[in-house]
Amino acid sequence: MNIAVVGFGVGGANILKTIIDHKNYNDKIKIHIFEKNEELGVGLAYAKDTNYKLLNVHERYMSLNLDNPNHFKDWLKDKNKDDKKIEGMVPRIVFASYIKDTFGKYMENENVIFHHAKVKDIYKEGSTFRIVSDKGNCNEEFDSVFLSIGQSYYKDSYNLKDYKNYIHNPFPLNEKIEGIKDGQSIGIIGAGPTAIDIYRYLRNFKDVTYPLYFFTKSNGFSPIDIPYYVDDDICSIDEKWIEENKDYDGFVELEKVKKQIKDDFAKYGHDLTDTYNKYKDTDINAYNMALKENDLGLSFAQTYTMQLTGHAALIYNSLNGLDKLEVDNNYLEMIDFIVTKTPTITMQNIVEDYHKAKIKVIKGTNDVKVDSDGKFVVTSDNEEEIKTDVIINAQGFEKNLLSAVNGDILLANLYKRKYIEDDVNGKFIRVAYPSYKLVNKKFGLMENFYLNGMWAGGTDVLNNDLRSIIKSGQLAAYDFMDKI
Ligand SMILES: Cc1cc2nc3c(=O)[nH]c(=O)nc-3n(C[C@H](O)[C@H](O)[C@H](O)COP(=O)(O)OP(=O)(O)OC[C@H]3O[C@@H](n4cnc5c(N)ncnc54)[C@H](O)[C@@H]3O)c2cc1C
Structure with missing residues (x-):
């Protein structure tokens, strides 16, 4: 049996690990990895660069082992890397070493075959898949394909690409x-x-x-990161909570979710909406005050939303259609705003530079x-x-599939074949939850054809976050491996 993993950033590396660790894995399964970049396992986020390219979030949220939030913290201590921090944050190239340490043995497995190639097309032939890359047609037939192609390309809204400087x-x-x-x-x-x-x-x-x-x-x-020193879990909503609060029809009422969040905040004397309203104008002076006054309301909201978004896809996909719509319209932006932080010392420097004009x-x-x-x-x-x-x-990535088909040959070919279609108003690619199989109007659910990462963001909401990438890759890999 042949499995293809297209894209080998941290998402693809984690899919490889999940397949090899699975109880149904055996020596007859060959895993072919297709990656266009030389450096493996890192993608754009953690590729070789200056030390000053730093993680955006604290170590606790950067564990590659979802069962052990301290996995990265412990690795830093074991490898004496704690003193490598700059402006209080770990350099992304240190995280890259952690990725390589964690996934290295899977990459060396003798059943793993690397293709240094850019995949241009994938098509079905009977029940198997064929892959075409810039190196030509791959001779193998694949029983399953995992697309883990990550971010697209930076937007160029003002058409400046051809200009010098x-x-x-x-x-x-x-x-x-x-x-x-x-x-x-x-x-x-x-x-x-x-x-x-x-x-x-x-x-x-x-x-x-x-x-x-x-x-x-x-x-x-984004708001300044106000360090929060209570490490206890403050967000009551997790997998267990979702399971316990499901109705007879399998949905969780949004009202219940909102009430739980409100109650969790009220227990500590805070309110999410108040905090959002206080900072949503992104005023640098307000951030300065937040630090001076040690605004625990902001710091609580930041810690809480970090914990909440660890389960974002599960919560979102447990809602009924109308409740989902309400979340799209009223809450996703608010949570994304609060959860995205500017590291404390960096923001202090920004405040200082701002006041000096x-x-x-x-x-x-x-x-x-x-x-x-x-x-x-x-x-x-x-x-x-x-x-x-x-x-x-620094405009961010193109998330509109209908635009990206003009700039990415693989997406163009998959769209032409009607294997992929846009999910939300032209954005993202439609996948099923929790399998992360592609879904479309022509073929319905695409058996054994999976996608995770940024392009799955209409299902896997708020997934610009390592934890979502790890979780979605696991769910997709389990879906395939459980049935072989
Ligand atoms: C600059 C930056 C900083 C970030 N910082 C953080 C952070 O501090 N904390 C955090 O939690 N998250 C961060 N993120 C979010 C980040 O998206 C995830 O943490 C994670 O790196 C995404 O992994 P991925 O494997 O899905 O995608 P990627 O890392 O983008 O990997 C996708 C891989 O697919 C390859 N590929 C794509 N198309 C093809 C093709 N056609 N053929 C062959 N190969 C292909 C690419 O070359 C790439 O190596 C950051 C993201 C960026 C862009």
């Missing part, structure tokens, strides 16, 4: 950002985690011409054009035109 994909930082010349004025499009990585690198390694601009559509930076956040950006001198001209709702020599892109 536009840095479309900022990673690796120590190559792309390093190339900026002293004296050049710089604008960053975005203020999310990628923009934070860029800022940190510039601040520590480059002689920046100030002010440094951040151009955003509406929001500024070294950085400027321009909200309401409308357009970015290039003038006859090759300078970037940025227009926004509230400011006069701003000109910069360099623009660094």
Whole structure:
């Protein structure tokens, strides 16, 4: 039997481990890995780069063993890596060593065959699958395919890709950002985690011409991480809670979920909506106050939503259709806002630079054009035109499948074959829950054809998070391995 895993970031590596550890695994099963990059197991997030590319979240939420939240923490201690932290956070290249340590023995298994290739097409032939890559047609037939292709590509909303001094994909930082010349004025499009990585690198390694601009559509930076020192589980909603609260029809009422969250917050004297309203304008001064006053309401909400989102897919897919709609319209954005944090020390630096007018956040950006001198001209709702020599892109990834089919050959071919279709208003790819099998109008449920990661985000909500990637890969791999 042949199994194909397409994409070998941490998601693909975890699928490999789950297959090999499964009780039904045997020596006759060959696992073929297709990965276009040289470095295995890391994807874009943890690929070789500067030490200053840091994890966004604390070690507790970065365990590769879902049964043991301390797995990464203990590994750091065992390997004497605790002192490698920068601005209080672990470098992503240290996390890459942890990935390689954890998955290394599976990668060395003699039944695992690596193909250093970019997959361009996958098609069904009878009950098996064929794979075409940039190296040609693979001779093998596959009984099952796991797509673990992760993030798509960075968006280019202002069509700047062909211009000099536009840095479309900022990673690796120590190559792309390093190339900026002293004296050049710089604008960053975005203020999310990628923009934070860029800022940190510039601040520590480059002689920046100030002010440094951040151009955003509406929001500024994510809220400051207020450290919370109580490690106890404060969120009552987990797998057990969902099971106990299911109705006769298998759904959990949203009202019950909301009440439990409200009660959990009230127990400690906090309220999620109040906290969201306090910070949703992304005001840097408000973040500064939050740190000075040690706003426990914010820190509680951050810790709570971190725990809650560890079960996001399960909760979301346990709701009935109308309740799901209500969550889409009223709650997903709020939870995503609170759970996404700017590391504490980094935000302290931002506050300091902001007060010295070294950085400027321009909200309401409308357009970015290039003038006859090759300078970037940025227009926004509230400011006069701003000109910069360099623009660094940190807009986030293309999540719209109908756009991505123009930029990704594999997605284009799968869409043409009607194996994949968009899930939510053109975004994401439809998969079933909890199997993560592809679903479409032509073939229905695609047996033995799985997808996890960013593209499954309409089902696996809030999945820009290691824990979701690990959990979804396990569920998909169990679905296949349980039945062989
Ligand atoms: C910059 C960045 C920082 C992040 N930081 C954190 C963090 O601190 N904490 C956290 O929990 N999460 C973080 N995330 C979220 C992150 O998405 C997950 O933690 C995780 O890395 C995703 O793993 P993945 O395997 O699904 O995707 P990826 O890591 O994107 O891996 C997908 C792999 O598939 C390969 N591939 C794609 N298409 C093809 C093809 N056609 N043929 C062959 N190979 C292909 C790619 O080369 C890549 O190696 C971060 C994400 C990014 C982008």
